[in-house]
Amino acid sequence: MSKQEQVQIRLTTKQPKYSVNDAPILVPSTLKRYGLSELVNNLLDLDTHVPFEFLIDGEILRTSIAKYLAERHLSTENIVVIEYMESMLPPQKLASFQHDDWISSVKGYANNYLTGSYDNNVRLWNDSGECVYTLTGHKDAVKAVDIGLNQDGFLTIFSAGMDRKAMVWQITGDEPNLLYECNGHSDGIQCLTVSKSLSHFATASNDSTIRIWSNSAPTEDEASANVAHTKKKKRVENAGQIKTSATLLEGHIGAVNDIAFNEDQPNILYSGGWDHSIRSWDIDQQVNTMTKNCEKVVLAVDYSNYSGLIATGHTDSDIRLWDPRSEDGVNVKLSLRGHQKWVSSVSWAPQSAYTLCSGSYDGTVRVWDIRSKGSVYTMEEGQEKMFAVDWCDGRILSGGESQMLSIFETGSLSLSQS
Template structure:
């Protein structure tokens, strides 16, 4: 019975095995097991029960959720940490373990790769030698794009169809450039140079309707710009043909917003009018771009180097100088706004990106040369370490669910193929 000690002084505990993956369901009556079990023993138990039921013929590897967190220690240690009695019947939810991403290609550049963005099968990379590069996800180089006069720190796709793509690059040369790419002829032209920042740009983000972009820079300013390819003045009217000289390629911001005290390191839109920024001034700010003001502020105790927002979980993850990743719930009205701290990187965390299809999964890259794949239900250890970079990881992207992509100071872009577990 639960709570009785065996001769070896390990208490027995009663558990109930439950799953949302119906193809792996086993009877949910209570079972009595030693409280000292680890994941491997629970795996054996579930697989034995599945064999008995005749539902599954091959071994399946599972992860086990106890109190909404993955089991990474013995069951006894896990429940004691959470103040749960060994007398209770413990519900253990099991889900098929996420398969490890497979290393695919290594795309070699001439300098540090400080920015990457993926759209469908295309990878856009920005480098410290001032150039942009277009690659296929299969590792074929398509185009080198000069134009900036200083390192590129951020890139983003605006739109893409079979005929044309548009994207933006943000540089330490104090400009962002909007580019139009003719896919068929594989030619690119610079459509607009966005000028207004007084120091180098660090971040760029496109809103959910792709008609606006936001940039953050070392001048502490957040600027909002139109992404339209047409020349417009501030009233939205087209310039006359007479005025369409090279100067009309210069675009001014729609709005400039002040509030940060140090460099803005990350910019992400949570909807078509709301921007969230991270800064070296230890704060995150949520802005209303229509009213031009700060709606909400979250304060940390270290400089923030990057952030990302999940439309699935409506939460924010941040990268910091203290090696930790933090998950914030900006809607939280009770308790701490930091809901979880993820600890595993051994140096500065520089880049983050949520999965666009799985609300628990995200990736990170750090100065310890590592890319990690995380599940928010496993804060003490990532699901996987994705090794390969031989120097600092500076950027990462997971916009295409099939590929985790990272860029680093080893002059490479690394592609890892993501395989989804069975639902």
């Protein structure tokens, strides 16, 4: 029997509680993830087995050490530095909440789950699966929702839809109060996003424009201009004031499908649309500061302030990662492939530079680590199209044609935080 080839490795980690002596050790070159995980557990002498992931040169190891080195024409005689971190366990489905129609948008905050639906309603759910509030007022499909806690400690809910208006609600007692609605778009609103401080929010529309709204009551001039309009209504549901003043951002050709704020710089907004472009905007200066073009329609946009990257979903079933700091007009940093149909929604994991989730018309939700060549986990949800995903507080929310809000537990996310 030939002697098994060995290779020298040095184990390192960014998680101090799992650190071992980083002196080089000889191991069989045939070791894969599970063998390396056993090795680290033995070195740590842990009472309870902990699964680990391993990276070489920033890429997750999915083969044996020998195959990894051979594929990259690297010598087995050199010391291989291998970084390890605790694995993220597979997402576990916690619950499903039935709706009356397709779900177009989902958003989570603490133990609250917000949905927008094609039945024109916005619904707020609690952890027990109880629909706490149904917010009525939209006259067409609700395409976007968002939620947050204002400075007074009250939940504030934002919604926008194909009726061309956005609505802002506050929950202060037994019933939600409609604070105001925003009018100005000339076609249906596709998306809405709120700044981290809730001081302002943005809407984007099929009319090719983006509008920035301050989260405050309409001015006296706006209110006076709309008195006659309000009096003409025979019935006003939970009536609020009408807001018309907004900062207008123009540049896209065709519908703007999604937008996302830069949380570190709330005056910076990213957008993507049917014109195949991803754009960066300075909302204070009202200028388009960066445009990156690709060959396919942009359906979904999300920004990670941890990695500084924009993730976009497209009609060719790919997810693309972009660096807005790059001056190159194309410069796709990475493409993630695995979905079989349009990628309709993307969401970065909170406090993560590496992990995101996506929803697709192929009916699946996938979890990705950008250091791996493929998706890490796939949650099969059926054949119905998936329209929306949101990763919040250790949970992934999803919704679509199945008329079901699905909630998955994702655990500690140690893998993405390393």
